[in-house]
Amino acid sequence: MTRHGLDDRAWSELEREVVDLFTALLRVDTTNPPGNETACALVLRDYFARNGIETTLVGELPERQNLTARLDGTRPGPTLSLMGHLDVVPADAAEWSVPPFGGVVRDGYVWGCGSTDMKNQVAAEAVALARLKRSGAELAGTIKFAATADEEDGEFCGVRWLCREHPETLRCDYLLNEGMGGLWLPVGGRKVFLLAAGEKAFAQFRIRTRGRGGHASVPEKEHSAVIDLARAVTALGLTDPPAIVSAMTADFIDVVVADAELAARLRDPRTARAAGAELRRLDPEVASLVEPLLGATFTPTILAAGKAVNVIPTHAEAFIDCRILPEMTLEVTREIVRAVLDPLGIDWEFEWVDVTEPNASPAPTPLSESIARVLRAEEPGAVLAPMCSGSFTDSRWVREAFPDCVAYGFAPFVAESFHAMRGGRDHEPDERILVEDVTYQALFFERLARDLLA
Numbered sequence: 001m002t003r004h005g006l007d008d009r010a011w012s013e014l015e016r017e018v019v020d021l022f023t024a025l026l027r028v029d030t031t032n033p034p035g036n037e038t039a040c041a042l043v044l045r046d047y048f049a050r051n052g053i054e055t056t057l058v059g060e061l062p063e064r065q066n067l068t069a070r071l072d073g074t075r076p077g078p079t080l081s082l083m084g085h086l087d088v089v090p091a092d093a094a095e096w097s098v099p100p101f102g103g104v105v106r107d108g109y110v111w112g113c114g115s116t117d118m119k120n121q122v123a124a125e126a127v128a129l130a131r132l133k134r135s136g137a138e139l140a141g142t143i144k145f146a147a148t149a150d151e152e153d154g155e156f157c158g159v160r161w162l163c164r165e166h167p168e169t170l171r172c173d174y175l176l177n178e179g180m181g182g183l184w185l186p187v188g189g190r191k192v193f194l195l196a197a198g199e200k201a202f203a204q205f206r207i208r209t210r211g212r213g214g215h216a217s218v219p220e221k222e223h224s225a226v227i228d229l230a231r232a233v234t235a236l237g238l239t240d241p242p243a244i245v246s247a248m249t250a251d252f253i254d255v256v257v258a259d260a261e262l263a264a265r266l267r268d269p270r271t272a273r274a275a276g277a278e279l280r281r282l283d284p285e286v287a288s289l290v291e292p293l294l295g296a297t298f299t300p301t302i303l304a305a306g307k308a309v310n311v312i313p314t315h316a317e318a319f320i321d322c323r324i325l326p327e328m329t330l331e332v333t334r335e336i337v338r339a340v341l342d343p344l345g346i347d348w349e350f351e352w353v354d355v356t357e358p359n360a361s362p363a364p365t366p367l368s369e370s371i372a373r374v375l376r377a378e379e380p381g382a383v384l385a386p387m388c389s390g391s392f393t394d395s396r397w398v399r400e401a402f403p404d405c406v407a408y409g410f411a412p413f414v415a416e417s418f419h420a421m422r423g424g425r426d427h428e429p430d431e432r433i434l435v436e437d438v439t440y441q442a443l444f445f446e447r448l449a450r451d452l453l454a
């Protein structure tokens with residue numbers, strides 16, 4: 001019997017090595033804030049030391065260090081960086097079936113806060129590096145490894161800081177990091193793997209309305225900041241911004257939407273929005289991937305107005321979480337807001353709250369081709385679907401610092417599908433990953449390095 005190309009015994013040994021390291025990382029509470037990543041980095045340092053790999057701790061704060069390592073090949077070639085953050089989001093133990101920092105293995109899963117976001121990938125990348133070192137693999141090029149701090153909150157002493165203060169630790173031709181990449185869905189009998197080639201940017205803003213304040217016994221229907229704000233929030237929250245279909249998104253639609261006629265309507269910006277609503281009814285999971293790629297999203301999140309129930313407030317404000325595509329600009333986004341709000345006939349003020357520059361790497365590239373080759377050795381029908389992730393990752397800082405670097409989010413799940421995981425488990429109670437999936441991830445990173453740096 002073989003599993004993913006390994007005989008039973010070799011697979012069990014790999015599984016034990018991955019699960020031991022992975023659960024040790026999960027048992028260190030790296031909730032950010034405050035982070036406490038150094039304690040977790042020390043677990044990795046010990047593991048690498050046992051495997052003859054030197055590591056360096058660098059960071060701005062003693063308790064928030066980043067761990068870096070490298071493995072040089074025997075001849076020149078490209079540099080591949082394997083990166084992952086060690087911090088996790090806060091978990092409420094009362095909402096979990098197991099202790100979130102217990103490193104529990106049960107029912108075929110490894111459970112814990114960070115088990116998919118993203119201590120799994122850190123453990124898998126570390127084991128891949130150790131196996132390459134132990135086997136004396138003769139690589140052309142260099143592998144760099146970085147387990148980093150401060151991704152989930154703040155972003156001041158992690159990858160952004162490393163890119164500025166110690167760029168050599170991350171400088172590379174190819175980078176693999178988190179994202180939605182590696183999740184797969186079945187389409188027409190084939191496994192389609194998401195490849196996060198880019199990410200949308202924040203274009204978060206605040207809308208403020210003003211009105212005549214006064215005693216609540218006399219309503220101010222025409223000049224009420226609250227009523228005007230409610231209208232603005234409703235209009236923005238329900239609007240379908242103009243559709244944009246980039247070449248990458250058009251290809252993505254073709255791969256993940258099996259119905260060719262529906263796919264054609266999704267690819268046409270004039271019919272994309274209506275087709276997106278149809279897709280939402282047919283397959284909400286696939287729609288959750290496709291619809292955010294069709295343009296800006298406007299999600300009202302914070303509302304504020306008034307302090308006393310009997311006083312009409314003079315102003316009201318709403319925060320809108322807006323995410324834009326790499327093809328869009330802030331000016332275009334603001335024009336969309338204007339087009340939605342001006343017809344309401346209300347007075348409104350606009351202010352950017354948090355904006356970032358979107359960026360993306362091209363596909364295909366030698367890295368995506370190598371990923372596809374390694375996957376197909378396992379799954380002959382595997383298809384890679386490059387896309388733009390809706391959430392922010394540290395890949396953005398690396399693309400910004402090293403414009404020629406191709407950075408993807410990718411760590412393949414082979415057993416559990418995107419639908420079975422209901423779109424993924426990041427930041428959720430009972431975050432967990434199949435032992436088989438995290439074990440395969442280690443094998444994948446090892447095989448990828450051997451293929452890319454052959």
Ligand SMILES: [Zn+2]
Pocket residue numbers: 085117118151178
């Ligand atoms: Zn993450």
